[in-house]
Amino acid sequence: MAQLHTVNKSPFERNAFVSCLEHAKEGSGILLFEDGVYAAMNGTAVADKVKAALSGRSLYVLGPDVKARGLSEDNVIDGVKVVDYEGFVDLVTEYDKVQSWL
Amino acid sequence: MAEPWEDDEVEGPVFKFLYVNRKAPYGTIYALESLEVVLIAAAFEQDVSLAFVDDGVYQIKKGQDTAGIGMKNFSPTYRALEGYDVEKLYVEKEALEERGLTTDDLIVPVEVVSRAEMADLMDEQDVILSF
Numbered sequence: 001m002a003q004l005h006t007v008n009k010s011p012f013e014r015n016a017f018v019s020c021l022e023h024a025k026e027g028s029g030i031l032l033f034e035d036g037v038y039a040a041m042n043g044t045a046v047a048d049k050v051k052a053a054l055s056g057r058s059l060y061v062l063g064p065d066v067k068a069r070g071l072s073e074d075n076v077i078d079g080v081k082v083v084d085y086e087g088f089v090d091l092v093t094e095y096d097k098v099q100s101w102l
Numbered sequence: 103m104a105e106p107w108e109d110d111e112v113e114g115p116v117f118k119f120l121y122v123n124r125k126a127p128y129g130t131i132y133a134l135e136s137l138e139v140v141l142i143a144a145a146f147e148q149d150v151s152l153a154f155v156d157d158g159v160y161q162i163k164k165g166q167d168t169a170g171i172g173m174k175n176f177s178p179t180y181r182a183l184e185g186y187d188v189e190k191l192y193v194e195k196e197a198l199e200e201r202g203l204t205t206d207d208l209i210v211p212v213e214v215v216s217r218a219e220m221a222d223l224m225d226e227q228d229v230i231l232s233f
Contacts, residue, residue: 010126010157012200038160043202050121062162064170066149068128070207 002027003093006024006076008034009102010047013093016101021049029095032080033062040080054079062088117228118149121157125233127177128168134176136233141179144186151190151227152183153220154212158233159197162208173229182212194220 005024012019017032017039019097022032032040039046040061053059059080066073066082073082083091092098121140126130144150154162161177170173181191191212198204198214205214215223224230 008129010160013157022192023175034156035126038126038157038201041202045200047202063130068166068168068171068173068175069126069160069165072165 001096002029004029004091004098005101006031006033006098007036007039008032010035011039011044016051017046020101021053024053028085028093029058029060031060031062031069031083031091033065033088035068037061037065037069037071040066040076042077047077050077050080050095060087070073116147116149118151118226119143120151120153120227120230120231121223122153122155122224122232123161124156126157126160127166128171128206132233136231137176137179139231139233140183140188141186141203143173144183144188147187149193150188152188153222153223154191154193154197155220156194156197157209158204159193159201161202161220162212164207164209177209180198183210192220211221 005018005020007017011015017036029085039050049074060083061076061080063073063082063084076082121136125134127133150213162180166175166177191210192215193212195214197218
């Protein structure tokens with residue numbers, strides 16, 4: 001039962017992202033959106049955790065939220081896939097269930 | 103004869119106000135509300151400083167483009183603060199570093215201070231408003 005986890009909180013303000021990583025099993029997907037997108041960027045204090053999570057899991061980040069915050073899709077960590085709103089819907093249908101980390 | 107409220111000689115006390123911004127824009131309403139209050143308070147000619155700490159530094163990140171999320175991009179307003187004599191903007195060095203940012207990433211000129219210096223700045227104030 002592959003799950004899609006969604007995280008919409010900044011990794012620097014709450015532990016939702018780190019807690020999600022620690023509970024996300026291999027084969028699961030993690031979608032970062034709203035303030036969650038800050039976790040997807042290179043050079044931050046949580047970048048190493050993201051890179052470690054990429055082994056065995058798929059990470060996604062919502063492009064419109066990246067752009068809104070003045071971040072560049074070019075600066076997203078390698079291996080994290082940028083999706084649009086349609087891609088968000090596709091992910092929800094591809095995985096068996098969705099768990100929101102608020 | 104001029105009414106009292108038209109008299110330039112009438113001056114109240116000037117207090118040191120610090121607005122502490124600790125939230126990223128768009129995810130919550132705090133950043134926009136802080137900016138609104140700063141602009142209103144600017145009319146009262148007080149000694150105003152703005153501090154950007156923790157995720158607050160993301161408020162002044164360059165290149166914000168909100169067309170895709172259907173929200174108003176209010177980041178250009180930070181550049182207008184100078185016109186309201188709000189010119190003292192402080193950013194915490196540690197907050198920038200944790201987020202992989204430098205002053206080149208910011209839309210306004212700021213003074214970068216250490217966490218210890220930020221603590222001193224907070225200590226010097228008469229009034230602190232936190233967002």
